Amino acid sequence: MGWYVRKSFKLGPLRFNLSNSGVSTSFGVKGARINFSKRGTYVNLGANGIYYRQKINTSGRSRTSNNNQDSNFYNNNPDNSFDMTPEDGLTDTGSRNFIDELQQKGNRKSLMFWLAGVPSFLALIALLIFLETPIATNKTYSAELVITKNSVHIRENPSVHGSILQTSNKGESFKFLERVDNDWFKVKLKDSINGYVHADLAFVQPTLGSVEIIKRFDKHPWIRQSITAMVVVLIIAYCTWLYRFDKRRRTVQIYYQMDDKLKTLHEKFLECFYEFASSKRIWSTLSTEDVIDRKYNAGATQLVSRAALLSISNDRKPTRYLKTNVHIPHIGLKGISLFFFPERLVMETQGQFAAALYRNITIHISTTRFIETEPLAADASVADYTWTYLNKNGDPDLRFVYNPRLPICTYSVYNIQSTEGLNLMITTSKPAAMDSFASFINTIGAYQHKIYTPA
Numbered sequence: 289m290g291w292y293v294r295k296s297f298k299l300g301p302l303r304f305n306l307s308n309s310g311v312s313t314s315f316g317v318k319g320a321r322i323n324f325s326k327r328g329t330y331v332n333l334g335a336n337g338i339y340y341r342q343k344i345n346t347s348g349r350s351r352t353s354n355n356n357q358d359s360n361f362y363n364n365n366p367d368n369s370f371d372m373t374p375e376d377g378l379t380d381t382g383s384r385n386f387i388d389e390l391q392q393k394g395n396r397k398s399l400m401f402w403l404a405g406v407p408s409f410l411a412l413i414a415l416l417i418f419l420e421t422p423i424a425t426n427k428t429y430s431a432e433l434v435i436t437k438n439s440v441h442i443r444e445n446p447s448v449h450g451s452i453l454q455t456s457n458k459g460e461s462f463k464f465l466e467r468v469d470n471d472w473f474k475v476k477l478k479d480s481i482n483g484y485v486h487a488d489l490a491f492v493q494p495t496l497g498s499v500e501i502i503k504r505f506d507k508h509p510w511i512r513q514s515i516t517a518m519v520v521v522l523i524i525a526y527c528t529w530l531y532r533f534d535k536r537r538r539t540v541q542i543y544y545q546m547d548d549k550l551k552t553l554h555e556k557f558l559e560c561f562y563e564f565a566s567s568k569r570i571w572s573t574l575s576t577e578d579v580i581d582r583k584y585n586a587g588a589t590q591l592v593s594r595a596a597l598l599s600i601s602n603d604r605k606p607t608r609y610l611k612t613n614v615h616i617p618h619i620g621l622k623g624i625s626l627f628f629f630p631e632r633l634v635m636e637t638q639g640q641f642a643a644a645l646y647r648n649i650t651i652h653i654s655t656t657r658f659i660e661t662e663p664l665a666a667d668a669s670v671a672d673y674t675w676t677y678l679n680k681n682g683d684p685d686l687r688f689v690y691n692p693r694l695p696i697c698t699y700s701v702y703n704i705q706s707t708e709g710l711n712l713m714i715t716t717s718k719p720a721a722m723d724s725f726a727s728f729i730n731t732i733g734a735y736q737h738k739i740y741t742p743a
Contacts (some may be wrong), residue, residue: 333677379641388451390607390634396565418504421503427496428501434491435485462485468493473492558617564725567667568717570596570715570717572622600628604616628729647737654700654702655701658699659697664697668697674696675691696716700721
């Protein structure tokens, strides 16, 4: 059974904590403390049951935030291209350490290819060369008897009086068996019949019969198998260790401690997001333009350039190496992705991150009458109808043969703004789809103001 000892005492603003892991010192006030111990420096934020604990990287210099608030996330740029480098000032002071670590580890390249893939490949090549390189050869030779004259008789016996088995011409060859009485060569004919040729009519020519290549451990194949298995096991063990090390060096760990009441509230937070995600159509506003002649624009006062939602998820992390114990709702808009953490909004575009605590964010809720030219969403609320081309009195302009009737829908609009310059406009086809979620975030922001505002 595991056990631990913990005792603490205060000395002014400092608190000393004694435990079986050593002595640590913390400094701060209720709801926000910094802890110093041999395990590192951690920041602990929270109050009334919810705590956020994050390790601070003390190896580098801290970076100050840039307060230039010249960024506007919805503008008249039709490409809606964002430049969210840290100098944009979109990250508030309370999120700077968080974003620095997220950005730093997110930019780290994987070590697996150069430190695992390449060495493993070279090790296997070296093993193959070591085991397959020949260390010796064993050659066997055979001899052939080549006839040097035409009309040479091959006899049954080594004698000029022997019976003639066959007659051969110059260049023909036979398998040489042996030399008999120095004057005759014994050869093998077809059908395994032996014959004799006089030594003056032929000569013996040696030929290479076979070559046996001898490799390491050919006589003991179990040694080859053992070496191969050992090298493979070592490569797998090394790659596994490097993968875990590489994953740790690129992983940002954020864990939230919640009591039962706060867990219930966070579940409600997710339920509100599910309600928002249930809207059939979600758009982000890219730009707006005032209408000069309303008669040719269905009576509209503004032209709105919008982009449909790219993705939405009940749980998606900003990076694959972020580990946390809570669900992170996510919406992907054109040019930017939003991640709703329990205490802050994290933004990502083109691999760059920014973040702001909810106390620095406000979501304004409103409705708009939108003349829809696209197919209607199933949950859209149609308030009225109009015509593409109108007369001054609102009747359809009969001069136009093609003058379709257009629905006027009541959409909900949510303007997300931050004190650091964030300005996003989101529209939902479902009325009040994001009302609960937006109100929940505004409430969290007000609560954070209450906690972190000095008395």
